[in-house]
Amino acid sequence: MKQYEVAVIAGDGIGPEVMAEGLSILQTVEKLHGGLSFATRSYEWNCSYYLQHGRMMPADGLEQLRDHDVILLGAIGAPSVPDHVSVWELILPIRRAFQQYVNLRPAKLLKGLDSPLRYKGHEELDFVIVRENTEGEYSNMGGRLHSGTPYELAVQNNVFTRFGIERIVRYAMGLAESMGRKRVTAATKSNGINYSMPFWDEVVRDVHKEYPEVDLSLCHIDALAAYFISRPESFDVVVASNLFGDILTDLGAAIVGGLGLAPSGNINPEREYPSMFEPIHGSAPDIAGKNIANPIATIWSISMMMNHLGYRDLGKLILDAIEDVLVEGKVRTPDIGGRATTQELGNAINEKLLAHA
Missing domain, CATH: 3.40.718.10 (Isopropylmalate Dehydrogenase)
Incomplete structure (x- = not known):
């Protein structure tokens, strides 16, 4: 059994909503690959943490993250904290300390869109x-x-x-x-x-x-x-x-098609440090809590994470499942012309992923 240590920073706004769907995909991947598991540990570092503690993460935050294999980030940012504070005290320190000098972002029109x-x-x-x-x-x-x-x-x-x-x-x-x-x-x-x-x-x-x-x-x-x-x-x-x-x-x-569909990887190619995967859409405070955020960018980021870990077949399965749901056109969040909730779209992708097995 190969186990990967995954640090999870759900973050602000819609971050926790889309992260929940991403973690559900990870659980499905474990079912599909019997020799693979993901041990996740959540870190409640976000703008609320800043308002309580005066910093975006603890003084030893980077040390806490260092021994993980990968990091999943939901979204960071809230109107209560200036962006140059939230970004410069959390995202950028992680990228620099862990030599994630490659920011990899596909620009690909998904089938069905x-x-x-x-x-x-x-x-x-x-x-x-x-x-x-x-x-x-x-x-x-x-x-x-x-x-x-x-x-x-x-x-x-x-x-x-x-x-x-x-x-x-x-x-x-x-x-x-x-x-x-x-x-x-x-x-x-x-x-x-x-x-x-x-x-x-x-x-x-x-x-x-x-x-x-x-x-x-x-x-x-x-x-x-x-x-x-x-x-x-x-x-x-x-x-x-x-x-x-x-x-x-x-x-x-x-x-x-929009930021709700855009994944990214912050990559340390030498694998001396953990790489970090995240959607690029931001925390979208205007729709936070409405259960309408599009989880595709987060799920696609996990597909990229699978590629990075060497499981390109699983990465392709996840991306194929996303595209299958979009081609059917029955389950879509409002940003791509539908009425589905975040969970409904996440569930539909999960079902397709299981069907591909």
Whole structure:
């Protein structure tokens, strides 16, 4: 029996609602694979915890998470706590301490759904975005001066290292080779950002020399955003810095149906630390408690977790079950044109998963 230790941070808003459906899927996976089990441990770290304790997690929170194999995150954020506090004191420390330098987000139109890009179909909307996850524009360097005066100013430093760029680009190149789809597009803005982006471009080209079979193109971020809309079929793997990747992945989610359908993995490829899997939709406080949140992004994130753990057959079974339910079209949450509850959609996917066994 192979047992995996899974840390569960359900979080805020709709996080606990969608997490419940994800954990139900894990239980079904255990039934399908008799030699596999998941020991889950929940951590009640969220904005409510912050309001009680003045911090998003305990001082030894990272140590508590370190020995787990993987982390499942529901969603973080609430109107009562500024976003720059909730994100910078929970999500970003986990990503950085555990060297989860790959943020992996598929932009794939699932069967049974139509894209808002009515002129594009399933074959044209299927690519992967690899976002650098630990440095770049979200580096914790800078400060404010002369606060509360007419001379007040703020400085935010972007940090790009050769080491950081090389490892994210190598991951993207290797992913393209493994997918058998050998186009890599690197996002840049070297015509306007005159130090960090030319450096990014140079390192991207240097790494590309190690992958002669991969076709590389560098594309300015503004043009790239436009091409996501006008010609998404031209992409296989897109690699981008932290900020550019953040923007592009939300756009990628929008063109395949919305944030409620978008999974992600924060990956430590070397497996020295736990990787973390989460939906990208946020805590959605406006619908929290209404039992209408779409659990697909969470369930798809668990499919990605299975792939990461080496059970690609189980990852595919989960994704197939999601698509089967969508193709039938009988059980859908309001965001995708139905009236089903969160649990009803989760149950329907679970039933399909069992039927595939």
